[in-house]
Amino acid sequence: MLLPFIAVTCLFFLWGFPNDLTNPMVEVFKNVLDISNVKASYVQLAFYGGYGTMAIPAALFIRKYSYRSSIVLGLFLFMLGSFMMYPSAQWVNYELFLVSFYLLTFGLAFLETTANPMILELGDRETATQRLNFSQAFNPMGALTGQVVARIFVVERLHTKIGVDAEAATATLSPDEKQQIIEHDLGVVSTPYIILGFVVLAIMLVFLFMKIDGRRDRAERLTLKETYSKLFSNKNYYEGVIAQFFYVACQIMVWTFIYQYVTNLNATRGADEQLNATVFVVVSTVSFLVARWICTFLIRYISSAKLMLIFAILGITLCAGAILINGIVGLYCLVGVSFAMSLMFPTIYGIALAGMGDEAKLGSAGLILAIVGGALMPPLQGSIIDMGGTGLNDLQLFGFIPEVNFSFILPLTCLVFVAVYSWRSMNRSKNPLN
Numbered sequence: 192m193l194l195p196f197i198a199v200t201c202l203f204f205l206w207g208f209p210n211d212l213t214n215p216m217v218e219v220f221k222n223v224l225d226i227s228n229v230k231a232s233y234v235q236l237a238f239y240g241g242y243g244t245m246a247i248p249a250a251l252f253i254r255k256y257s258y259r260s261s262i263v264l265g266l267f268l269f270m271l272g273s274f275m276m277y278p279s280a281q282w283v284n285y286e287l288f289l290v291s292f293y294l295l296t297f298g299l300a301f302l303e304t305t306a307n308p309m310i311l312e313l314g315d316r317e318t319a320t321q322r323l324n325f326s327q328a329f330n331p332m333g334a335l336t337g338q339v340v341a342r343i344f345v346v347e348r349l350h351t352k353i354g355v356d357a358e359a360a361t362a363t364l365s366p367d368e369k370q371q372i373i374e375h376d377l378g379v380v381s382t383p384y385i386i387l388g389f390v391v392l393a394i395m396l397v398f399l400f401m402k403i404d405g406r407r408d409r410a411e412r413l414t415l416k417e418t419y420s421k422l423f424s425n426k427n428y429y430e431g432v433i434a435q436f437f438y439v440a441c442q443i444m445v446w447t448f449i450y451q452y453v454t455n456l457n458a459t460r461g462a463d464e465q466l467n468a469t470v471f472v473v474v475s476t477v478s479f480l481v482a483r484w485i486c487t488f489l490i491r492y493i494s495s496a497k498l499m500l501i502f503a504i505l506g507i508t509l510c511a512g513a514i515l516i517n518g519i520v521g522l523y524c525l526v527g528v529s530f531a532m533s534l535m536f537p538t539i540y541g542i543a544l545a546g547m548g549d550e551a552k553l554g555s556a557g558l559i560l561a562i563v564g565g566a567l568m569p570p571l572q573g574s575i576i577d578m579g580g581t582g583l584n585d586l587q588l589f590g591f592i593p594e595v596n597f598s599f600i601l602p603l604t605c606l607v608f609v610a611v612y613s614w615r616s617m618n619r620s621k622n623p624l625n
Contacts, residue, residue, distance in 0.1 A: 192313045198401060199306050199313075200326040202262070205394065206299045207333025208340075209273075211446065211476065212383060213238050213292065215341045215469070217569070218450045223351045223376045224285060227581050228451070232573040235443055236566045237289040241296025242303070243563030249304040250556030258305050259398060265301025266395035272298060273388030280381035283374055291384075298391075300559055307540055308555040320495050320541030324487040327537040331480040338476055340383050342469040349376045422554050427616055431543025432557045434612035438535045440564030441506075441605035444572050445528050446472065448598065451576065452525060455583040455595045456518065471522060475529035482533035495538045496620060500613035503606050506531030510603035514596050521596065528602065535609055542616050568605070572598045 213234065221231035253261045272295025279287040310326045311319045350372045364372070422428050453468035460466070482502075489498055509531060512524030544554050575598040579586025584593040 194401075196310070196313045196326075198398070199262075199309055200329055202302050202306050203326050203330040204333035204336075205391070206269075206302055207330040208337040209269075209295065209299070209384070209387065210330075210337065211334035211472075212337035212341050212345075212387075214443070214446045215338075215346065215450055215472070216380065217447050218454070219345065219349065219376075219380060220285065220288075223349065223373060223380075226285075228573040228576045229570055232447070232569045233289055234292060235447060235569040237292040238296050239439070239443065239562055239564075239566035241293045242300045243560055243566060244293075245297045245300035246304055246556045246559035246562070249301040249559070250553045252301070253305055254553060258309055259402070261301050261305040262398050263395060265298045265305065266391050266398065267298065268301065269295055269298030270388045270391040270395065272296070273384045273391060276381035276384040276388075280374075280377040283370075283377055288377075288380075295384075300562075303562075304555050304559045307537075307558070308544060311541065311544060316546070319545065320538060321487060321490045323537040323541050324483060324490060324534060328480065328483045328487060331476050331483060331533075335473065335476045335480065338469065338473050342473075344383055345379055346469065348379045351376050422557070425543075427545065427619060428543045428554060428557070430612050430615060431539050432561050434609050435536070435539050435543070435558050435561035436564035437605035437608040438532070438539060438564075439562045440568035441528075441602040441609075442532055442536075443565035444569055444599070444602045444605075445525065445532070446475065447569055448572055448576070448595070449475065449525055451583050451595050452513070452522060452599075455593055456522060458584065466519075466522075471526055475526045478526065479529040479533045482530045486534035486538075490534075490538075494617065494620065495534075496542060496613050496617035499534060499538045500610055500617060502531045502534060503610035503613055506606045507603055507610065510599055510606060513599050514592060514603070517591070517593070517596065525599070531606075539609075539612070564605075568601060572601050575601070 217228075217231045217234050220226065220234060221228060224231075249261060249265070252264065272291050272293075275291035275294060276288065278284075279291050306326075307323065310323050314322050449472055450468045453466050453471060457465050486498060486502075506528050509524045509527040513521050513528065515521070516524060540555075540558055543558060576583060576595050578594050583595040586594045588594065588597045
Protein backbone atom coordinates (compact mmCIF):
# COMPACT_ATOMS: atom_id res chain seq x y z
CA MET A 192 0.00 0.00 0.00
CA LEU A 193 3.03 2.32 0.18
CA LEU A 194 3.05 3.38 -3.50
CA PRO A 195 -0.69 4.20 -3.56
CA PHE A 196 -0.26 6.13 -0.29
CA ILE A 197 2.58 8.23 -1.72
CA ALA A 198 0.80 8.83 -5.03
CA VAL A 199 -2.48 9.88 -3.42
CA THR A 200 -0.70 12.07 -0.86
CA CYS A 201 0.84 13.98 -3.79
CA LEU A 202 -2.69 14.90 -4.88
CA PHE A 203 -3.19 16.80 -1.62
CA PHE A 204 -0.39 19.14 -2.70
CA LEU A 205 -1.84 19.39 -6.20
CA TRP A 206 -5.31 20.64 -5.22
CA GLY A 207 -3.89 22.94 -2.53
CA PHE A 208 -2.25 25.00 -5.27
CA PRO A 209 -5.40 26.27 -7.08
CA ASN A 210 -7.23 26.76 -3.78
CA ASP A 211 -4.84 29.47 -2.67
CA LEU A 212 -3.96 30.72 -6.10
CA THR A 213 -7.67 31.61 -6.34
CA ASN A 214 -8.18 33.30 -2.92
CA PRO A 215 -6.53 36.63 -3.88
CA MET A 216 -8.46 36.65 -7.16
CA VAL A 217 -11.47 38.09 -5.33
CA GLU A 218 -9.62 41.36 -4.77
CA VAL A 219 -7.88 41.12 -8.16
CA PHE A 220 -11.17 40.93 -10.07
CA LYS A 221 -12.68 43.62 -7.87
CA ASN A 222 -9.90 46.04 -8.79
CA VAL A 223 -9.33 45.04 -12.41
CA LEU A 224 -13.03 45.09 -13.33
CA ASP A 225 -14.04 47.72 -10.73
CA ILE A 226 -16.88 45.66 -9.25
CA SER A 227 -18.37 45.37 -5.74
CA ASN A 228 -17.04 43.10 -2.97
CA VAL A 229 -20.14 40.92 -3.29
CA LYS A 230 -19.80 40.43 -7.06
CA ALA A 231 -16.05 39.78 -6.73
CA SER A 232 -16.77 37.10 -4.09
CA TYR A 233 -18.70 35.18 -6.76
CA VAL A 234 -15.26 33.77 -7.58
CA GLN A 235 -15.45 31.78 -4.34
CA LEU A 236 -19.14 30.99 -4.96
CA ALA A 237 -18.18 29.43 -8.31
CA PHE A 238 -14.99 27.79 -7.04
CA TYR A 239 -16.43 26.09 -3.98
CA GLY A 240 -19.87 25.66 -5.53
CA GLY A 241 -18.28 23.08 -7.82
CA TYR A 242 -17.60 20.91 -4.78
CA GLY A 243 -21.23 21.11 -3.71
CA THR A 244 -22.45 20.18 -7.17
CA MET A 245 -20.15 17.25 -7.85
CA ALA A 246 -19.45 15.63 -4.46
CA ILE A 247 -22.33 13.13 -4.51
CA PRO A 248 -21.99 12.24 -8.23
CA ALA A 249 -18.27 11.68 -7.58
CA ALA A 250 -19.01 9.32 -4.68
CA LEU A 251 -21.51 7.35 -6.76
CA PHE A 252 -18.93 7.13 -9.56
CA ILE A 253 -16.29 5.76 -7.16
CA ARG A 254 -18.79 3.28 -5.77
CA LYS A 255 -19.60 1.96 -9.24
CA TYR A 256 -16.10 1.99 -10.70
CA SER A 257 -12.82 2.41 -8.82
CA TYR A 258 -10.52 4.82 -7.04
CA ARG A 259 -8.18 5.05 -10.04
CA SER A 260 -10.99 5.80 -12.49
CA SER A 261 -12.25 8.56 -10.20
CA ILE A 262 -8.78 10.11 -9.89
CA VAL A 263 -8.28 10.09 -13.68
CA LEU A 264 -11.70 11.67 -14.32
CA GLY A 265 -11.02 14.24 -11.61
CA LEU A 266 -7.70 15.19 -13.18
CA PHE A 267 -9.35 15.50 -16.60
CA LEU A 268 -12.00 17.92 -15.30
CA PHE A 269 -9.32 19.82 -13.35
CA MET A 270 -7.31 20.18 -16.57
CA LEU A 271 -10.35 21.23 -18.62
CA GLY A 272 -11.31 23.99 -16.18
CA SER A 273 -7.72 25.25 -16.13
CA PHE A 274 -7.51 25.45 -19.92
CA MET A 275 -10.84 27.32 -20.10
CA MET A 276 -9.13 30.29 -18.44
CA TYR A 277 -7.54 31.08 -21.82
CA PRO A 278 -10.77 31.88 -23.73
CA SER A 279 -12.10 33.62 -20.60
CA ALA A 280 -9.20 36.06 -20.74
CA GLN A 281 -9.24 36.43 -24.52
CA TRP A 282 -12.93 37.32 -24.54
CA VAL A 283 -12.67 39.49 -21.37
CA ASN A 284 -15.59 37.57 -19.92
CA TYR A 285 -15.93 37.51 -16.11
CA GLU A 286 -18.86 35.08 -16.28
CA LEU A 287 -16.79 32.62 -18.31
CA PHE A 288 -14.04 32.88 -15.69
CA LEU A 289 -16.66 31.88 -13.11
CA VAL A 290 -17.70 28.90 -15.27
CA SER A 291 -14.02 27.90 -15.56
CA PHE A 292 -13.57 27.97 -11.78
CA TYR A 293 -16.79 25.99 -11.39
CA LEU A 294 -15.67 23.28 -13.83
CA LEU A 295 -12.15 23.14 -12.38
CA THR A 296 -13.57 22.31 -8.96
CA PHE A 297 -15.67 19.51 -10.45
CA GLY A 298 -12.29 17.84 -10.82
CA LEU A 299 -11.18 18.79 -7.31
CA ALA A 300 -14.41 17.31 -5.92
CA PHE A 301 -13.58 13.97 -7.55
CA LEU A 302 -10.02 14.08 -6.22
CA GLU A 303 -10.96 14.99 -2.65
CA THR A 304 -13.90 12.58 -2.51
CA THR A 305 -11.50 9.83 -3.57
CA ALA A 306 -8.29 10.71 -1.75
CA ASN A 307 -9.55 11.34 1.79
CA PRO A 308 -11.32 7.99 2.40
CA MET A 309 -8.58 6.18 0.50
CA ILE A 310 -5.92 7.51 2.89
CA LEU A 311 -8.09 6.43 5.84
CA GLU A 312 -8.13 2.84 4.59
CA LEU A 313 -4.46 2.56 3.57
CA GLY A 314 -3.23 1.32 6.94
CA ASP A 315 -4.35 0.50 10.47
CA ARG A 316 -7.70 1.86 11.64
CA GLU A 317 -6.15 3.07 14.90
CA THR A 318 -3.89 5.52 13.09
CA ALA A 319 -6.36 6.56 10.36
CA THR A 320 -6.93 10.13 11.62
CA GLN A 321 -3.22 10.63 12.24
CA ARG A 322 -2.46 9.32 8.75
CA LEU A 323 -4.97 11.70 7.18
CA ASN A 324 -3.48 14.63 9.13
CA PHE A 325 -0.08 13.63 7.71
CA SER A 326 -1.33 13.56 4.11
CA GLN A 327 -3.32 16.76 4.61
CA ALA A 328 -0.11 18.45 5.81
CA PHE A 329 1.02 18.48 2.16
CA ASN A 330 -2.07 20.47 1.20
CA PRO A 331 -0.85 23.75 2.76
CA MET A 332 2.48 23.23 0.99
CA GLY A 333 0.57 23.42 -2.28
CA ALA A 334 -1.40 26.35 -0.87
CA LEU A 335 1.81 28.19 0.00
CA THR A 336 3.12 27.62 -3.52
CA GLY A 337 -0.15 28.98 -4.92
CA GLN A 338 0.14 32.10 -2.78
CA VAL A 339 3.70 32.78 -3.91
CA VAL A 340 2.74 32.29 -7.56
CA ALA A 341 -0.29 34.56 -7.09
CA ARG A 342 1.93 37.29 -5.70
CA ILE A 343 4.94 37.08 -8.03
CA PHE A 344 3.30 36.04 -11.30
CA VAL A 345 -0.12 37.69 -10.95
CA VAL A 346 -0.40 40.62 -8.51
CA GLU A 347 3.08 42.02 -9.22
CA ARG A 348 2.51 41.92 -12.99
CA LEU A 349 -0.88 43.61 -13.01
CA HIS A 350 -1.15 47.10 -14.46
CA THR A 351 -4.11 47.69 -12.12
CA LYS A 352 -2.80 48.50 -8.65
CA ILE A 353 -4.35 46.32 -5.96
CA GLY A 354 -5.54 48.06 -2.81
CA VAL A 355 -6.34 51.42 -4.41
CA ASP A 356 -9.52 53.05 -5.64
CA ALA A 357 -9.76 51.56 -9.15
CA GLU A 358 -12.14 54.24 -10.43
CA ALA A 359 -9.90 57.08 -9.23
CA ALA A 360 -6.74 55.40 -10.55
CA THR A 361 -8.15 55.14 -14.08
CA ALA A 362 -10.10 58.42 -14.15
CA THR A 363 -7.61 60.11 -16.52
CA LEU A 364 -7.42 57.19 -18.95
CA SER A 365 -9.38 56.90 -22.19
CA PRO A 366 -11.86 53.99 -22.66
CA ASP A 367 -9.39 52.27 -25.03
CA GLU A 368 -6.56 52.55 -22.49
CA LYS A 369 -8.77 51.14 -19.75
CA GLN A 370 -9.75 48.23 -22.00
CA GLN A 371 -6.10 47.48 -22.83
CA ILE A 372 -5.26 47.36 -19.11
CA ILE A 373 -8.18 45.00 -18.42
CA GLU A 374 -7.18 42.69 -21.30
CA HIS A 375 -3.56 42.63 -20.14
CA ASP A 376 -4.47 41.94 -16.51
CA LEU A 377 -6.94 39.16 -17.29
CA GLY A 378 -4.26 37.55 -19.46
CA VAL A 379 -1.91 37.68 -16.46
CA VAL A 380 -4.60 36.10 -14.26
CA SER A 381 -5.17 33.22 -16.70
CA THR A 382 -1.50 32.29 -17.29
CA PRO A 383 -0.76 30.24 -14.12
CA TYR A 384 -3.98 28.27 -14.56
CA ILE A 385 -3.08 27.39 -18.14
CA ILE A 386 0.38 26.20 -17.07
CA LEU A 387 -1.29 24.24 -14.25
CA GLY A 388 -3.49 22.57 -16.87
CA PHE A 389 -0.43 21.12 -18.61
CA VAL A 390 0.98 19.89 -15.27
CA VAL A 391 -2.32 18.17 -14.47
CA LEU A 392 -2.34 16.58 -17.93
CA ALA A 393 1.09 15.03 -17.24
CA ILE A 394 -0.04 13.71 -13.84
CA MET A 395 -3.21 12.29 -15.37
CA LEU A 396 -1.10 10.27 -17.83
CA VAL A 397 0.90 8.84 -14.91
CA PHE A 398 -2.27 7.72 -13.10
CA LEU A 399 -3.63 6.15 -16.28
CA PHE A 400 -0.82 3.57 -16.10
CA MET A 401 -0.70 3.11 -12.31
CA LYS A 402 -2.65 0.54 -10.28
CA ILE A 403 -4.00 2.63 -7.45
CA ASP A 404 -7.18 0.94 -6.21
CA GLY A 405 -7.55 0.53 -2.46
CA ARG A 406 -7.96 -2.83 -0.80
CA ARG A 407 -11.60 -2.27 0.10
CA ASP A 408 -12.63 -1.82 -3.53
CA ARG A 409 -13.13 -5.55 -3.37
CA ALA A 410 -15.10 -5.55 -0.11
CA GLU A 411 -18.74 -6.62 0.04
CA ARG A 412 -20.90 -3.55 -0.44
CA LEU A 413 -24.05 -2.52 1.33
CA THR A 414 -26.98 -1.36 -0.77
CA LEU A 415 -27.44 2.39 -1.14
CA LYS A 416 -30.38 2.29 1.25
CA GLU A 417 -28.35 0.40 3.86
CA THR A 418 -25.44 2.80 3.41
CA TYR A 419 -27.60 5.91 3.88
CA SER A 420 -29.23 4.31 6.92
CA LYS A 421 -25.86 3.60 8.51
CA LEU A 422 -24.52 7.08 7.74
CA PHE A 423 -27.45 9.05 9.08
CA SER A 424 -27.80 6.96 12.21
CA ASN A 425 -24.22 7.94 13.09
CA LYS A 426 -24.18 11.23 15.02
CA ASN A 427 -20.45 11.65 14.53
CA TYR A 428 -21.06 11.53 10.79
CA TYR A 429 -24.02 13.82 10.18
CA GLU A 430 -22.89 16.33 12.80
CA GLY A 431 -19.45 16.14 11.19
CA VAL A 432 -20.93 17.20 7.84
CA ILE A 433 -22.41 20.28 9.53
CA ALA A 434 -19.14 21.05 11.33
CA GLN A 435 -17.20 20.66 8.08
CA PHE A 436 -19.53 23.13 6.34
CA PHE A 437 -18.78 25.79 8.94
CA TYR A 438 -15.06 24.98 9.16
CA VAL A 439 -14.49 25.35 5.41
CA ALA A 440 -16.58 28.54 5.40
CA CYS A 441 -14.35 29.92 8.17
CA GLN A 442 -11.11 29.03 6.37
CA ILE A 443 -12.16 30.52 3.05
CA MET A 444 -13.47 33.72 4.62
CA VAL A 445 -10.31 34.25 6.68
CA TRP A 446 -7.97 33.57 3.75
CA THR A 447 -10.03 35.56 1.26
CA PHE A 448 -10.81 38.73 3.21
CA ILE A 449 -7.47 39.10 4.95
CA TYR A 450 -6.51 41.07 1.82
CA GLN A 451 -9.31 43.56 2.47
CA TYR A 452 -8.39 43.69 6.16
CA VAL A 453 -4.83 44.72 5.25
CA THR A 454 -6.05 47.18 2.60
CA ASN A 455 -8.18 48.92 5.23
CA LEU A 456 -5.20 49.16 7.59
CA ASN A 457 -3.07 50.64 4.80
CA ALA A 458 -5.62 53.42 4.29
CA THR A 459 -4.58 54.87 7.68
CA ARG A 460 -0.83 54.35 7.24
CA GLY A 461 1.76 56.48 5.48
CA ALA A 462 3.31 55.63 2.12
CA ASP A 463 6.42 54.25 3.82
CA GLU A 464 4.40 52.12 6.24
CA GLN A 465 2.25 50.16 3.79
CA LEU A 466 1.71 46.50 4.64
CA ASN A 467 2.03 43.73 2.06
CA ALA A 468 -1.07 41.54 2.33
CA THR A 469 0.62 38.59 0.62
CA VAL A 470 3.31 38.48 3.32
CA PHE A 471 0.64 38.04 5.99
CA VAL A 472 -1.18 35.42 3.91
CA VAL A 473 2.07 33.48 3.51
CA VAL A 474 2.76 33.73 7.25
CA SER A 475 -0.80 32.47 7.85
CA THR A 476 -0.19 29.46 5.62
CA VAL A 477 3.19 28.69 7.17
CA SER A 478 1.67 28.80 10.66
CA PHE A 479 -1.17 26.59 9.39
CA LEU A 480 1.36 24.10 7.99
CA VAL A 481 3.56 24.08 11.10
CA ALA A 482 0.55 23.61 13.36
CA ARG A 483 -0.72 20.71 11.25
CA TRP A 484 2.61 18.88 11.64
CA ILE A 485 2.54 19.60 15.38
CA CYS A 486 -1.02 18.27 15.63
CA THR A 487 -0.12 15.14 13.66
CA PHE A 488 2.36 14.41 16.47
CA LEU A 489 0.07 15.46 19.34
CA ILE A 490 -2.81 13.24 18.21
CA ARG A 491 -0.69 10.30 19.29
CA TYR A 492 -1.09 11.47 22.90
CA ILE A 493 -4.29 13.59 22.96
CA SER A 494 -7.62 12.47 21.56
CA SER A 495 -8.38 14.18 18.23
CA ALA A 496 -11.72 15.58 19.47
CA LYS A 497 -10.17 17.09 22.61
CA LEU A 498 -7.30 18.63 20.66
CA MET A 499 -9.72 20.12 18.14
CA LEU A 500 -11.80 21.64 20.95
CA ILE A 501 -8.70 23.36 22.34
CA PHE A 502 -7.81 24.77 18.93
CA ALA A 503 -11.40 25.85 18.24
CA ILE A 504 -11.48 27.88 21.47
CA LEU A 505 -8.14 29.43 20.51
CA GLY A 506 -9.53 30.34 17.08
CA ILE A 507 -12.65 31.93 18.59
CA THR A 508 -10.49 34.07 20.87
CA LEU A 509 -8.25 35.21 18.02
CA CYS A 510 -11.23 36.02 15.77
CA ALA A 511 -12.63 38.20 18.55
CA GLY A 512 -9.28 39.99 18.68
CA ALA A 513 -9.32 40.59 14.91
CA ILE A 514 -12.79 42.16 15.25
CA LEU A 515 -12.30 44.29 18.35
CA ILE A 516 -8.66 45.37 18.07
CA ASN A 517 -7.91 47.92 15.36
CA GLY A 518 -4.43 48.11 13.90
CA ILE A 519 -1.55 45.68 13.52
CA VAL A 520 -2.43 43.66 16.66
CA GLY A 521 -5.84 42.82 15.18
CA LEU A 522 -4.08 41.66 12.01
CA TYR A 523 -1.76 39.44 14.05
CA CYS A 524 -4.84 37.89 15.66
CA LEU A 525 -6.31 37.22 12.22
CA VAL A 526 -3.07 35.55 11.12
CA GLY A 527 -3.17 33.42 14.28
CA VAL A 528 -6.60 32.04 13.35
CA SER A 529 -4.84 29.99 10.65
CA PHE A 530 -2.74 28.28 13.33
CA ALA A 531 -5.94 27.36 15.17
CA MET A 532 -7.68 26.02 12.04
CA SER A 533 -4.83 23.71 11.07
CA LEU A 534 -6.08 20.32 12.27
CA MET A 535 -9.82 20.81 11.75
CA PHE A 536 -10.53 19.54 8.21
CA PRO A 537 -8.76 16.15 8.47
CA THR A 538 -9.80 15.67 12.10
CA ILE A 539 -13.49 16.24 11.37
CA TYR A 540 -13.08 13.86 8.42
CA GLY A 541 -11.42 11.19 10.54
CA ILE A 542 -13.98 11.38 13.36
CA ALA A 543 -16.96 11.42 10.99
CA LEU A 544 -15.83 8.40 8.92
CA ALA A 545 -14.29 6.32 11.71
CA GLY A 546 -15.23 2.64 11.27
CA MET A 547 -17.30 3.27 8.13
CA GLY A 548 -15.60 0.72 5.87
CA ASP A 549 -16.76 0.66 2.23
CA GLU A 550 -19.60 3.10 2.91
CA ALA A 551 -16.94 5.74 3.64
CA LYS A 552 -16.89 6.28 -0.14
CA LEU A 553 -20.42 7.64 -0.07
CA GLY A 554 -19.93 9.18 3.36
CA SER A 555 -16.99 11.11 1.97
CA ALA A 556 -19.38 12.80 -0.46
CA GLY A 557 -21.26 14.45 2.39
CA LEU A 558 -18.05 15.84 3.83
CA ILE A 559 -16.91 17.12 0.43
CA LEU A 560 -20.39 18.51 -0.21
CA ALA A 561 -19.90 20.47 3.01
CA ILE A 562 -17.12 22.40 1.25
CA VAL A 563 -19.98 24.38 -0.29
CA GLY A 564 -19.73 26.41 2.91
CA GLY A 565 -16.75 28.06 1.25
CA ALA A 566 -19.06 29.08 -1.61
CA LEU A 567 -22.06 30.36 0.35
CA MET A 568 -20.47 32.27 3.21
CA PRO A 569 -17.94 34.60 1.50
CA PRO A 570 -20.68 36.51 -0.41
CA LEU A 571 -22.44 36.97 2.94
CA GLN A 572 -19.25 38.40 4.43
CA GLY A 573 -18.85 40.58 1.33
CA SER A 574 -22.37 41.93 1.89
CA ILE A 575 -21.44 42.90 5.46
CA ILE A 576 -18.39 44.78 4.14
CA ASP A 577 -20.64 46.51 1.59
CA MET A 578 -23.22 47.59 4.20
CA GLY A 579 -22.08 51.22 4.06
CA GLY A 580 -20.82 51.18 0.45
CA THR A 581 -18.24 49.38 -1.67
CA GLY A 582 -15.39 50.67 0.49
CA LEU A 583 -13.97 48.83 3.49
CA ASN A 584 -14.66 51.38 6.22
CA ASP A 585 -17.75 53.29 5.04
CA LEU A 586 -19.52 52.38 8.26
CA GLN A 587 -18.30 51.82 11.83
CA LEU A 588 -20.27 49.43 13.99
CA PHE A 589 -20.75 50.41 17.63
CA GLY A 590 -18.79 53.55 16.86
CA PHE A 591 -15.34 51.96 16.60
CA ILE A 592 -15.42 48.70 14.60
CA PRO A 593 -14.85 49.11 10.82
CA GLU A 594 -17.28 47.06 8.76
CA VAL A 595 -14.45 44.92 7.34
CA ASN A 596 -13.40 44.02 10.91
CA PHE A 597 -16.97 43.32 11.96
CA SER A 598 -17.45 40.97 9.00
CA PHE A 599 -15.18 38.45 10.76
CA ILE A 600 -18.05 37.77 13.15
CA LEU A 601 -18.99 35.10 10.58
CA PRO A 602 -15.74 33.09 10.88
CA LEU A 603 -16.01 33.39 14.67
CA THR A 604 -19.54 31.95 14.58
CA CYS A 605 -18.34 29.11 12.34
CA LEU A 606 -15.65 28.16 14.87
CA VAL A 607 -18.29 28.01 17.60
CA PHE A 608 -20.01 25.24 15.60
CA VAL A 609 -16.69 23.37 15.32
CA ALA A 610 -16.14 23.70 19.08
CA VAL A 611 -19.61 22.28 19.79
CA TYR A 612 -18.95 19.31 17.47
CA SER A 613 -15.60 18.67 19.15
CA TRP A 614 -17.24 18.73 22.58
CA ARG A 615 -20.05 16.38 21.57
CA SER A 616 -17.64 13.98 19.81
CA MET A 617 -15.40 13.92 22.86
CA ASN A 618 -18.37 13.08 25.09
CA ARG A 619 -19.57 10.37 22.70
CA SER A 620 -16.15 8.71 22.77
CA LYS A 621 -16.64 8.35 26.53
CA ASN A 622 -20.30 7.34 26.23
CA PRO A 623 -21.10 5.91 22.75
CA LEU A 624 -24.86 5.95 23.50
CA ASN A 625 -24.98 9.80 23.51
